[in-house]
Amino acid sequence: MIHFENVGLRYGMGPEVLRDLSFDIPKKSFQFLTGPSGAGKTTLMRLLFMSLKPTRGLIRMFDRDIAVIPGEELPLLRRRIGIVFQDFRLLDHMTTYENIALPLRVRGKDESSYRSDVIELLKWVGLGERINVLPPVLSGGEKQRVAIARALIDQPEILLADEPTGNVDPPMAQRLLNLFIELNRLGTAVVIATHDLSLMDRVNARRMILSEGRLDIYD
């Protein structure tokens, strides 16, 4: 589904922050992306989300070479990817329901066609009682779950989650992890960027470890 080949990335004239990355993310796979702070996890997540282009190497997303995809096609390709940003990026003037429904709304779908799906997903992430609440009132964990639900609402083929447990307590982290496992069982590939070792120990999954710009993979 996603193929990286000798990918390198540098910011400006600085040193390469990512070097010779070659890996595949197969369909329905589950993997953790980890490494020390500043190792380039978020940068790699941005490459996976196509919000950055590599300075060298080849990236194929859904069998398309991203170097030659025209800008206007990117939104259509991104619709196949769900992303949970580290800082959530929720819109404060919209309720949890409206934030989660946003990807469907921008695709021009009628509200009546997705209303029950959104409510069901809200309940699935444990926010059934917070349906009409605005983000500034939500706790960090609740915001995290809204961001996850927004990423999942259009049933993406792959979910990218950047430090999804960074703002929550251990029981909530476990709940979120269970949620990702359940999602993976339903057929979505999952990439979780985290530096939380205890979280990774709870699941027998592939580990992609970034260190000094290089990637080691432990299946």
Next chain:
Amino acid sequence: MTDPAGPTSTTSGKERLVTLRPLAPIVPPLNVSGRALMVVIAIMSFLCAVTLGAVTMVQEKAEAWQGDVAREITIQIKPADGLDMEAALVEVRTIALSFAGAVSAQIVDRSSTARLLEPWLGEGIDIDELPVPRLVIVSIDEAAPPDFTAMRQALAESVPAASLDDHRAWASRLISMARISVLVGVGILALMFATTMLTVIFATRGAMAGNRHIVEVLHFVGAETGFIASEFQKRFLMIGLKGAAAGGGLAILAFLALAVWQTNSMATAVNDQVTALFGRFTLSSAGYFGIVGIVVLIAGMTAVTTRLTVIRTIREIDRQRADPSLAEMD
């Protein structure tokens, strides 16, 4: 946060009713920068509309002067020894009317002549005792005026004391002055308009800067550029329309209020002075249409600026994508 009147949804399973508020707009309603933008647009529209109104008033006044001057000529008969003034006046009128293009001719009678001289000689003067010139005012067809040279010649032959004044010298000065006034007015209007447009563009871009995060989120959840641009354009078109309509409407009200004041305070010293300086504060239909045009143009400019700003923001995001040195390092 709930709206009892909003749509309801039935979830599966327990068939429990969930009350939702009507969907919030994708672009948030007015925030502080949006309100500030509306106020800026209202102020600039008001100034622009007032300038336009003033320029149309000056232009119409100038046209009226030109028309008045072009519609009349004056024949003056100077008193001379042995001249029968009354007979000369009648003859002059007859000669004037004999020319094609002379519509009517009116002798300024004794009492009217005395009234004309009142400011200088006071009341109760006997003009027969004074060597006062007399006038015949001839109304002419503006479109096909009489042959002034021939008329002048005919008058010189029949009544040598008569002289024709076609107001040409005065008219040309007045027309020049009026043209300069209109030109200056149009220049001021152009500057005012350019200032308004630049202010609206920069204020819109400023207000849009506060919405960059929304553009980013929409872009990343898969919204196409056209969709994002349309959503922002709709919101800012309304801001522009409201602000410009408020400013333009206020300018129209100001003109109407001044016109009403002028009508109600006629024959007062202040009114006379103001009227002498600025003329009547009455906008013609061209003035009203001009103000409506300004409102539409400013609102349109706000919407177009918003659209271009959204497109530029998305291009910036994509440029960062293509050139990582522009992006923040994580």
